[in-house]
Amino acid sequence: MTPPVVVTIAATDSGGGAGIAADLATFAALGVHGACVVTAVTAQDTGGVHAIHPVPHEVVAAQLDAVLDDLDPVAVKTGMLATPEVVRLVAERCADRILVVDPVLVATSGAVLASDAVRQAYRDALLPVATVATPNEDELVALGRPVSTNLLVTRGGDIPTTNDHGTGCTHSSALAAYLAHGLDLPTAAARADAFVAGQLRLGKDWTLGRGRGPVAHVHAIPTQGAPA
Ligand SMILES: Nc1ncnc2c1ncn2[C@@H]1O[C@H](COP(=O)(O)OP(=O)(O)OP(=O)(O)O)[C@@H](O)[C@H]1O
Numbered sequence: 094m095t096p097p098v099v100v101t102i103a104a105t106d107s108g109g110g111a112g113i114a115a116d117l118a119t120f121a122a123l124g125v126h127g128a129c130v131v132t133a134v135t136a137q138d139t140g141g142v143h144a145i146h147p148v149p150h151e152v153v154a155a156q157l158d159a160v161l162d163d164l165d166p167v168a169v170k171t172g173m174l175a176t177p178e179v180v181r182l183v184a185e186r187c188a189d190r191i192l193v194v195d196p197v198l199v200a201t202s203g204a205v206l207a208s209d210a211v212r213q214a215y216r217d218a219l220l221p222v223a224t225v226a227t228p229n230e231d232e233l234v235a236l237g238r239p240v241s242t243n244l245l246v247t248r249g250g251d252i253p254t255t256n257d258h259g260t261g262c263t264h265s266s267a268l269a270a271y272l273a274h275g276l277d278l279p280t281a282a283a284r285a286d287a288f289v290a291g292q293l294r295l296g297k298d299w300t301l302g303r304g305r306g307p308v309a310h311v312h313a314i315p316t317q318g319a320p321a
């Protein structure tokens with residue numbers, strides 16, 4: 094059976110925990126084909142965000158045109174959009190699809206990932222056309238109320254771990270994947286919570302990097318067959 098297509102519009106994380114890496118790993122795990130539109134390149138590790146380099150607007154638009162035209166994704170998930178122009182572009186081009194907006198404004202590390210103009214564009218243009226938005230509590234405050242869309246406010250959880258970098262991206266991607274498979278919003282939301290919890294449990298004792306490690310993006314680590 095041909096899998097549904099979901100496109101993530103987001104930035105890279107050189108540490109592999111958040112952003113596009115998290116999104117594509119989650120899509121693959123949940124049986125959807127993932128396409129990706131890269132909005133920015135970040136220099137990032139388990140300690141924080143060191144640099145952000147936005148991709149030129151026309152290159153973002155060209156990626157989005159290519160994917161929408163050829164692969165016809167049933168669902169779109171947005172992560173870090175980097176500029177107000179890209180926020181508006183997504184609102185214009187993707188309003189007729191399942192649209193999961195993770196308004197990436199503030200990372201768990203506290204790093205500020207968006208300007209005031211980006212925030213304003215979310216409020217004016219993108220949130221009103223979203224199927225659902227998944228701000229964390231800091232982002233909800235930053236967006237200000239009221240926001241006119243279905244809101245699924247994310248907040249940590251009860252699994253004790255410091256390996257939680259990328260949980261927000263993983264959660265919103267899982268939500269988009271389950272919606273793409275046809276589940277209703279409450280069921281998709283419950284499954285997305287369970288998926289993230291399972292991945293957090295898998296990686297809770299890992300020692301990757303010196304800071305807040307990535308949420309697990311693998312599924313089972315083979316004990317046999319690795320090169321000696
Ligand atoms: N410690 C935890 N135990 C169980 N579930 C968790 C935990 N941390 C996160 N989650 C799940 O992941 C979802 C997203 O987490 P959170 O709100 O912390 O993301 P975030 O702040 O956007 O993360 P990031 O900026 O690192 O991507 C939560 O709503 C919850 O379902």
Ligand SMILES: Cc1ncc(CO)c(N)n1
Pocket residue numbers: 103104105106111112113135137172173197199200201259261262
């Ligand atoms: C690229 C990227 N997207 C999203 C987040 C939010 O955690 C992050 N830290 N980095």
